[in-house]
Amino acid sequence: MKKPKRMVTEAQQTFSFTRRSFVLGAAQWGMGGLLAVRMAWLSVAQNEKYALLAESNRVSLTLMPPRRGWIVDRVGKPLALNRTSFRVDLIPDRIQDQDRVLGQLKQLLALTSDEIDRIREDIEKSAGFQPVQVAENLDVERFAAVSIRANEMPGVAPAQSYARYYPEGAAVGHLVGYVGVASAKDYEKEKNPLLIQPGFKIGKEGLERVFEKLMRGKPGAKRSEVTARGKLVRDLETREDTPGSTLRLTVNAGLQTYASRRMGDQSASLVCIDCSSGDILAMTSMPSYDPNSFSDGISHTEWNMFSSDDHLPLINKSLQGLFPPGSTSKPMTSLGLLAAGIDPDQTVNCTGAYRVGNALFHCSQRRGHGPIALHEAIIKSCDIYFYAMAKQAGMNPLATMARQLGLGAEFALPVTSQRYGTVPDPEWLERRYKKKWSTFDTINSSIGQGYMLVNPLQLAIMTARIASGKKLIPRLTMAQKQVPAPPLDVNPEHLAFVRDAMTGVVNSGRGTASIAKLPVEGVLMAGKTGTAQVRRITMAERAGGVRSNASLDWKQRDHSLFIAFAPADAPRYAMGCIVEHGGFGASAAAPLVRDAMTFLFDPEKAMASLVAQEVAWGGDIKTRMAAKRASWTTPAAPTAPSPEAVTESSAAPSTATPPANTSEATSD
Numbered sequence: 001m002k003k004p005k006r007m008v009t010e011a012q013q014t015f016s017f018t019r020r021s022f023v024l025g026a027a028q029w030g031m032g033g034l035l036a037v038r039m040a041w042l043s044v045a046q047n048e049k050y051a052l053l054a055e056s057n058r059v060s061l062t063l064m065p066p067r068r069g070w071i072v073d074r075v076g077k078p079l080a081l082n083r084t085s086f087r088v089d090l091i092p093d094r095i096q097d098q099d100r101v102l103g104q105l106k107q108l109l110a111l112t113s114d115e116i117d118r119i120r121e122d123i124e125k126s127a128g129f130q131p132v133q134v135a136e137n138l139d140v141e142r143f144a145a146v147s148i149r150a151n152e153m154p155g156v157a158p159a160q161s162y163a164r165y166y167p168e169g170a171a172v173g174h175l176v177g178y179v180g181v182a183s184a185k186d187y188e189k190e191k192n193p194l195l196i197q198p199g200f201k202i203g204k205e206g207l208e209r210v211f212e213k214l215m216r217g218k219p220g221a222k223r224s225e226v227t228a229r230g231k232l233v234r235d236l237e238t239r240e241d242t243p244g245s246t247l248r249l250t251v252n253a254g255l256q257t258y259a260s261r262r263m264g265d266q267s268a269s270l271v272c273i274d275c276s277s278g279d280i281l282a283m284t285s286m287p288s289y290d291p292n293s294f295s296d297g298i299s300h301t302e303w304n305m306f307s308s309d310d311h312l313p314l315i316n317k318s319l320q321g322l323f324p325p326g327s328t329s330k331p332m333t334s335l336g337l338l339a340a341g342i343d344p345d346q347t348v349n350c351t352g353a354y355r356v357g358n359a360l361f362h363c364s365q366r367r368g369h370g371p372i373a374l375h376e377a378i379i380k381s382c383d384i385y386f387y388a389m390a391k392q393a394g395m396n397p398l399a400t401m402a403r404q405l406g407l408g409a410e411f412a413l414p415v416t417s418q419r420y421g422t423v424p425d426p427e428w429l430e431r432r433y434k435k436k437w438s439t440f441d442t443i444n445s446s447i448g449q450g451y452m453l454v455n456p457l458q459l460a461i462m463t464a465r466i467a468s469g470k471k472l473i474p475r476l477t478m479a480q481k482q483v484p485a486p487p488l489d490v491n492p493e494h495l496a497f498v499r500d501a502m503t504g505v506v507n508s509g510r511g512t513a514s515i516a517k518l519p520v521e522g523v524l525m526a527g528k529t530g531t532a533q534v535r536r537i538t539m540a541e542r543a544g545g546v547r548s549n550a551s552l553d554w555k556q557r558d559h560s561l562f563i564a565f566a567p568a569d570a571p572r573y574a575m576g577c578i579v580e581h582g583g584f585g586a587s588a589a590a591p592l593v594r595d596a597m598t599f600l601f602d603p604e605k606a607m608a609s610l611v612a613q614e615v616a617w618g619g620d621i622k623t624r625m626a627a628k629r630a631s632w633t634t635p636a637a638p639t640a641p642s643p644e645a646v647t648e649s650s651a652a653p654s655t656a657t658p659p660a661n662t663s664e665a666t667s668d
Helices: 010-045 047-058 098-109 113-125 140-148 169-176 184-190 206-210 212-216 253-262 291-296 300-308 326-339 374-380 383-393 396-404 426-433 439-446 456-468 492-507 539-544 589-601 603-617 621-631 643-648
Strands: 059-064 078-090 132-135 156-165 178-181 201-205 220-226 232-239 268-274 280-286 348-350 353-356 359-362 370-372 526-532 559-566 573-579
Touching: 010 047, 078 098, 078 140, 078 169, 098 113, 098 132, 098 140, 113 132, 113 300, 140 156, 156 291, 169 206, 169 253, 169 280, 169 291, 169 621, 178 206, 178 291, 201 206, 201 212, 201 291, 206 212, 253 268, 253 280, 253 589, 253 603, 268 456, 268 589, 280 456, 300 621, 326 374, 326 383, 326 396, 326 456, 326 492, 326 526, 326 559, 348 383, 353 383, 353 439, 359 383, 370 374, 374 383, 374 492, 383 396, 383 439, 396 439, 456 492, 456 559, 456 573, 492 526, 492 559, 526 589, 559 589, 573 589, 589 603
Parallel strands: none
Antiparallel strands: 059 220, 078 132, 078 156, 178 201, 220 232, 268 280, 268 573, 348 370, 353 359, 526 559, 559 573
């Protein structure tokens, strides 16, 4: 049976249509409301955000690296400054064909294979966004050649910037340090976008590293309007950078350079102190590196040359080199003996040898000095006198005096590393080696041998304190607070006695340093020679005649030392000098100090002498270093550690320490 059809009335159709229209209208109004709310949110609440995004699409913001603060000497002469430089960098993330790009750059910039290898290694080590230096300090022709073809070489970024320049070169290498491109590790530490800007460099060593925040400055910025494809439309505005602050040192740039040049090819260090203030006037260590080369990025060949050099040009000997002071410690020992109550008029018969138990200690004068008292013992550097008197007084008063004069001390200087040496005494030996102190140790220490170790800075401080009678504190920057130095806790009569004897060492005609007499009329210099033994001399060798330094390999020769102050009657300058393996104190260190001191009183006379000597040496520092690089080839060089290995951690200094207990130790 068929179901009857449902009847739909007009009223029902009208109701159904009205209901559906209401639902659809409500949905439309709801969607419209949501869109309106969203539009209000985006246009009002999020206005700043999207305005910035739109602006960033339209405007390109480029950081402009700041000009680094200068480093100047005490009178404003620049030791590190900035000069305009043309450079080329690579952005690793943007390179499409590395081999092709490097090949083109090699041809356009006349790069060597070593430089290409260095660039490849830097690309591998860098973060992809970090620029890698290709070349710096380019001439206009080569820079233009790269700029014209930059569009053909994706990733190549030619730019004009400021480059660090060190006018004195290697003469200030260890003093000021150098700058270099920030590493990926540096960037991860700071997260500062400035560090990845092409041409920007940070301090890597020395004062450049210590005062990085002071000298960095604040970057500028340039806003440029660009198209969606990044094409430049116009420059909008530029905010200039804020240069870093100038670092003013206490150093006398003329003396610093002169002393460095005067050292020639010797491995040496000289430190000069102002006796009135404690200011460091010179702190030289040679051989050194040229900070201009390091800042530009040295080649593997040059790095291997430095690393394999037995004179260790990468080590700052002034602060990191530790040496036995030899007889330069005798003025200090004399003050210790006087403080212990030793009568300066008491004589000791020097026969050339001194027996302690079954050991025999020798004097620098093989036949002996005969009966001798303290004043003459200082002038003639009689070891036997100091053996006998030190045995009588004991080690403690000598160690106390050594510490009061600055040996073994840590000085608050703005340097990356500093080694403090050793002032031995019974307590120290027990604590360090679990050994009992013996008479042998006292005798060795009395002439600056055995366990005693100092650096050249400490020698200069010791000399300045003896000369001034004050506990001078060394200062390297003018910004360091200058505290009035209190007087030493030493009898002024004892100081006058020792100063007079040191004057006799140079000027009496019977001292060990007559060669050091100043060629300056009316100015006398007081001093003390030292010869630090670095090898054991056997009794058999003494019987047959001790071998001369000239007959020995360089590393077996004695260290040559000299301390001095001038004028002797009113001290203004004090110096401490060590010539590593230079032989007797009077043969190398004393003439060097004489000439450096002459420069302070008569620069023209000192320079005339130096120029004549440099002719015999093969030219000035720069000329000799260039000749050495030209003659040095990689195949002949032993394998050397990477630059990072020495930059990140200070290598062991050039120090040859004699045995602690040796009955053959002698010193002049």
